[in-house]
Amino acid sequence: MAVAIAALLGMSADITVQAASKTATPSKSAASVTKSKNSSSSSVKASTSSVKETIPDASLVSSTTVDEELPYHIEKGYVYTSSKLTKKAGSAKDFAKVTWYIEKKAVIDRSSQGAGNSVWYYVKSGSGTQSGWIWQGNLEPISEGVFDIAMKNSDYFKGLNVISMGDSITKGYDGYETLNNMGYPTWLSRYLDTDVLNAGYNGAFLCDGGEEETEGDLTPTVNAHNFKNYDVATIAYGTNDYGHVSNSLSDIQETLKQNIQKMKSDNKKLIIYGILPITRYDSNTNSDDIIGKGGFTMNELRNAEAEVYKEFDIPYLDWRKDTTQLITDSNHEYRLYDERLHPSAKTYQLMGREIAQFMIKNFPKDQIKTTKKTTSSSTKKTTTTTSKASSSITTTSTKK
Missing domain, CATH: 3.40.50.1110 (SGNH hydrolase)
Incomplete structure (x- = not known):
């Protein structure tokens, strides 16, 4: 563009390119202003991303204690910290080697979260140190599927x-x-x-x-x-x-x-x-x-x-x-x-x-x-x- 303008004005291309090169370098004050603007923009983006959408609580409809705790492993999905189903304790990958025992069977209403009623289980790990809520479809008996708990040697x-x-x-x-x-x-x-x-x-x-x-x-x-x-x-x-x-x-x-x-x-x-x-x-x-x-x-x-x-x-x-x-x-x-x-x-x-x-x-x-x-x-x-x-x-x- 600069060359074309120079040609029209009868100026040499070398001079024009040199001029263009000079104008491409902003002054210190201009750079400072630009940096300030970019910083403000990043700050706005960070502020926006920090505002997370609040997940409404699910409601516990009914719950029954399981007669005998049987062993399962989580095949997919997540483990939630409470029956409100708003906070995840981790994914199936995080608990790949954990054996879960069902203690309670519950019906949970998730209409506030865009879903209806479904059956969930309150589970505890074999060691008793971990617990949470898992949707029934994500649990699998330990005799089935991939469940690698092989010991050393x-x-x-x-x-x-x-x-x-x-x-x-x-x-x-x-x-x-x-x-x-x-x-x-x-x-x-x-x-x-x-x-x-x-x-x-x-x-x-x-x-x-x-x-x-x-x-x-x-x-x-x-x-x-x-x-x-x-x-x-x-x-x-x-x-x-x-x-x-x-x-x-x-x-x-x-x-x-x-x-x-x-x-x-x-x-x-x-x-x-x-x-x-x-x-x-x-x-x-x-x-x-x-x-x-x-x-x-x-x-x-x-x-x-x-x-x-x-x-x-x-x-x-x-x-x-x-x-x-x-x-x-x-x-x-x-x-x-x-x-x-x-x-x-x-x-x-x-x-x-x-x-x-x-x-x-x-x-x-x-x-x-x-x-x-x-x-x-x-x-x-x-x-x-x-x-x-x-x-x-x-x-x-x-x-x-």
């Missing part, structure tokens, strides 16, 4: 097939019904990030159950499986032998020995873990030192099982030495859902966590693989399966 179990054998506490019975994919084997599959077959059976015995024997007793369960197909096995029987039959401790020990020998003959490299029985509270009384139907106390039964595991150099989990005190005289009424023997859903998670930690800690060092641990999340909907035998049991038995 869980890669020891990568690609290994695990079978969990036991009675109703392995099966996932809470004293009233069998919880679907919420027993400790499901948690093992999550914490160890591997496949776990739940071969637990309600009412099963370690030794011969006599008239009360089941197809889920230790011997028929071991005979029904070829352990060449498994890399790891857990054994958790005994409480029904204490409370319902008259077999001696030597009978129980001999049966346990024979079955371990059969398992080892199937697979010499099979990794076996023993899990001793948890404390019972028949008639609201700690059974550890009370003589049961078999003529021995629960502590004597545990000691007898432990002797066999020691003989075969098998690591075993003894709940009496549990530093976290999973079940005690002071907490059994809420840790055991029937207040007597069978854990609640939340306690099953705690059991699964401790058993997984024990298994990792006692994994044979000569079988640890040197491959690097992967960090990708598993996309399997569930990593726990149920054996055909264990799925046929009814849930009406009062035995473990």
